[in-house]
Amino acid sequence: MADYQAPLRDMRFVMYEVFNTDKRWGQWPAIKELVDRETADAFLEEGAKLAARTVAPLNREGDEEGCHWSEEGVTTPKGYKEAYQLFSEAGLTGIGGNPEHGGMGMPKALSAQFDEMFSSASLAFILYPSLTSGAALAIDAHASEELKSLYLPKLYSGEWTGAMCLTESHSGTDLGIIRTRAEDNGDGSYNITGTKIFITAGEHDLTDNIIHLVLAKLPDAPVGPKGISMFLVPKVNVDKDGSLKDRNEVRCGSLEHKMGIKASATCVMNFDGAKGYLVGEVNKGLNAMFTMMNYERLFVGIQGLGTSEMSYQTALEYAQDRIQGRAATGPQEPEKAADPIIVHGDVRRMLLNMKALNEGGRAFSTYVATLLDTAKFSPDETERKQAADQVALLTPVVKAFLTDMGLESCVAGQQVFGGHGYIREWGQEQLVRDVRIAQIYEGTNGIQALDLLGRKITMNGGSYFKQFAGNIRSFLAAGESDEFSAPLEAALAKLESLTNKLIKQAAKDSNVVNSSCTDYLHAFSYVSYAWMWAMMAREAQNQLLAGTEEDSFYQAKLITARYYYQRLLPRMEGLLLSAASGAEALYDLSVEQF
Structure with a gap:
């Protein structure tokens, strides 16, 4: 496998040249004193070194060793504890945290680049600090000042980690039917009893304490999702001065045996009258959870991007080195027995697909982070x-499309290797196994599509979409017409037509949203990436006209933009037809006929 190198030049291009994030930071009083371009670049450089030199070398060995369960707890693979300590010492656990409690207060547009770097280096590793960041976000937004002061500093420092305990064996997407219960002790604490599954970083040996955020129901709670409350449950009870006391009644019953991310501890967690503390209001637990959900779902999308970037780097190196056959136009390296496989059109197709999707995804995720x-x-x-x-x-x-394309790109990278991609030696098969989970957790991609078309489009009459379309048209109007303007406008018009048609269909047939949502999300995504590529191409062209010294970088941007428009954007045409076809074809077949 290739040695990972963070794509810092492209990250800076997207952040500073396309979206002008550094200029925005200087205009926002809340963070103007915390971050500027020089500070951000210093962080990026150090993060890139840590990802490449410390974390990436652990990825394959961590996958092979995995985590180990015993009655005493869970141990992580060799080297993980030391790498986690270095990660925390670099300030990366609390990079986006509230400065009032020891966080660094950095913007998401910057921390998103670290999410990508470490997802590329080792998806299993980055899940430990990322769950901590998510838990800290919910605590900061909803917990009492006492809980914030007690727990946030040590979460931000990495001294303690966090975990989110939502799912139960019978309750995944439908959290309203959870059975975990909470009983009020009358002293500000609650006893939490129940079992949660699929709990990432629920138990491990990286830190002395793990802070669980647990969804549970009080005895008199309303039925369904309106009866869910959130509780902070530490693995080890904490005194008022922050020192550790006795072990809480929280235990890992077992580890899941998984397809991938084997160095990440995915736990069954048993709460047996564990002492916990209410976060937010009673019966408002879902509100607290959704505070962090936009950030977490963006991060999961970036997991797809980061893993596919690693697949691309590895496949590109292999395609340049592996010699097989001759170019269709004749030998390119006649002194060798064969030409490198990068001369073959189909190999180039796979590599360019990956490059165009990765760079488009990097721009799109950074755009959402900027929002x-x-x-x-x-x-x-x-x-x-x-x-x-x-x-x-x-x-x-961003959650669904980046992870769908992440799997596509990892499979493409594996395909570039041929038979070597199927064996352990080159690392590509691990990337395929690891990235697969990103389409499933934090809400399956089908649920994301349903959320997009159901809640975010049809339920509000398309008002969010109208703003989205207006933003694209404002971009087109702000610059001179170029080779990407007309096809982007045409693609947007087709998406608008489909959106309006589906809103009308959904008003007459309640099955339409669920039947068309995935095709709609993908069509929407290809137009979104087309917009990103049009922005990047415009900036590249401006730089070339200005006489930049980086001609090759900007020329590559224009060439890749053309490739996206010619080879990937046309995918939306079939999706438009499929999404508009209605629900009948899915429901004409009876259950017995399946």
């Missing part, structure tokens, strides 16, 4: 509201 920052930091109330609306619209898209 999250705008919704959080902008002093303009109208701007914050518009950004929040677009986050709501685009979060299911």
Whole structure:
């Protein structure tokens, strides 16, 4: 497998040249004193070194060794504890955390680049600190000041880690039917009893304490999702001064035996009257959970991007080195027995698909991260509201499409290797196994598609979509027409037509949304990437006209943009037809006829 190298030049291009994040930071009073381009670049450089030199070398060995369960607890693979300590010492666990409690307060547009780097280096590794960040986000937004002061500093420092305990064996997407119960002790604490499954980082040996956020129901709670509360349950009870006391009644019953991410501890967690503390209001646990969901789902999308970037780097190196056959136009390296396989059109197709999807995904995820920052930091109330609306619209898209394309690209990278991609030696088969989970957890991609078309499109009459379309047209109007303007406008018009048609169909047939949502999400995504590529191409062209010294970088951007428009954007045509075809074809067949 190739040695991982973080694509820092492309990250900087997207952040600073396409979306002008550094200029935005300087205009936002809440963070202008915390971050500038120089600070961000220093973080990126150090993060890239840590990902490449410390974490990436652990990835294959961690997969082979996996985690180990015993009555005493769970041990992580060799080297993981030391790598986690270095990660925490670099400040990366609390990079986006509240500065009032020891976090660094950095914007998501910056921390998203670290999400990608470490997802490329080792998806299993990054899950430990990422769950900590998610738990800290929910605590910061909803917990009492006492809980914040007690727990956030040690979560941000990496001294303790966090875990989210939602799923039960009978309750996945439908959290309203959870059975875990909470009993009020009358002293500000609750006893939590129940079993949770699929709990990432629920138990491990990286830190002395693990802070679980647990969804549970009080005895008099309303039926369904409106009766869910959230509780903070530490693995080890904590004194008022922050020191550790006795072990809480929280145990890992077993580890799941999984297809991939084997170095990540995926636990069955048993709570047997464990002491916990209410986070937020009673029966408002889902509200607390959804505070972190946009950030977490963006991160899961980036997991798909990061893993496919590693697949691309490895496949590219192999395609340049592996010699097989001759180019169709004649020998390119006649001194050798054969030419490198990168001369073959089909290998180039796979590599260019990966490159175009990865760079488009990097731009799109950074765009959504910038919207999250705008919704959080902008002093303009109208701007914050518009950004929040677009986050709501685009979060299911970035989660589902980046992970769908992540698997496609990892499979393509494996295919470039031929038979060598199927064996352990080259690492490609692990990437395929690891990335597969990203389409499933944090809400399956089918649920994301349903959220997009059901909640974010049809339920509000397409108002979020109209703003999205308006943003694209504003971009087109702001610059001179180029080779990408007309096809982008045409693709948007087709998506608008489909959107309006589905809103009307859904009003007459309740099966339409569930039947058309996945095809709709993919069509929407290809148009979104076309917009990203049009923005990147415009900036590249401007740089070339200005006489940049980086001609090759910007020329490659234009060439890849053309490839996307010619070879990948046309995929939406079939999706438009399929999504518009109605629900009948899915429901004409009776259950007995399947």
